[in-house]
Amino acid sequence: GQNIDQPTEMTATEGAIVQINCTYQTSGFNGLFWYQQHAGEAPTFLSYNVLDGLEEKGRFSSFLSRSKGYSYLLLKELQMKDSASYLCAVPYTGGFKTIFGAGTRLFVKA
Amino acid sequence: NAGVMQNPRHLVRRRGQEARLRCSPMKGHSHVYWYRQLPEEGLKFMVYLQKENIIDESGMPKERFSAEFPKEGPSILRIQQVVRGDSAAYFCASSPLRRSNTGELFFGEGSRLTVL
Numbered sequence: 001g002q003n004i005d006q007p008t009e010m011t012a013t014e015g016a017i018v019q020i021n022c023t024y025q026t027s028g029f030n031g032l033f034w035y036q037q038h039a040g041e042a043p044t045f046l047s048y049n050v051l052d053g054l055e056e057k058g059r060f061s062s063f064l065s066r067s068k069g070y071s072y073l074l075l076k077e078l079q080m081k082d083s084a085s086y087l088c089a090v091p092y093t094g095g096f097k098t099i100f101g102a103g104t105r106l107f108v109k110a
Numbered sequence: 111n112a113g114v115m116q117n118p119r120h121l122v123r124r125r126g127q128e129a130r131l132r133c134s135p136m137k138g139h140s141h142v143y144w145y146r147q148l149p150e151e152g153l154k155f156m157v158y159l160q161k162e163n164i165i166d167e168s169g170m171p172k173e174r175f176s177a178e179f180p181k182e183g184p185s186i187l188r189i190q191q192v193v194r195g196d197s198a199a200y201f202c203a204s205s206p207l208r209r210s211n212t213g214e215l216f217f218g219e220g221s222r223l224t225v226l
Binding site for chain 2: 041
């Protein structure tokens with residue numbers, strides 16, 4: 001089976017850096033996704049990691065350690081518009097679906 | 111270049127009625143996924159379809175729920191005899207044809223079902 005854990009909520013200050021962690025258990029591994037979802041809107045793709053290490057994309061970076069079953073999403077220079085839920089997701093190696101974590105709700109305060 | 115289109119965006123039904131949710135994938139995408147999201151919760155996989163085929167319906171409730179993706183037209187998620195617990199946002203996602211499930215998903219704006 002597959003299991004994904006991430007914190008329920010986090011709060012950070014505008015201009016700061018925040019790290020959102022995700023741990024997963026899976027019988028195989030086929031990469032890990034991060035999605036952003038603003039309240040009432042569709043999830044949108046942020047990043048995909050399949051190899052160990054850090055992938056940087058502007059203010060957002062994503063890290064993966066396959067041996068530890070661990071990933072994090074790093075958001076720099078936080079802006080108010082970054083207030084959203086961040087979903088960690090892994091493709092299910094036994095089939096064709098992508099399994100999502102419950103999401104981390106990030107609140108950015110002034 | 112339209113994205114994934116879902117309709118209706120909002121649907122209100124009384125208990126016992128039927129709900130039909132439609133999804134047109136992005137142009138060129140032949141894989142459709144349906145997810146359900148309850149308030150303050152994550153996305154729960156329901157079903158994965160290709161044209162005219164249900165590939166994985168392991169997340170679908172055994173009764174009252176069905177899905178199809180006909181050769182022509184949108185994918186449809188059908189909920190018969192709705193109950194209050196069916197109230198949720200139903201998201202459709204599509205991906206292009208791939209040999210393995212390593213592609214990102216493109217989501218529609220969702221259909222929000224409210225059962226009175």
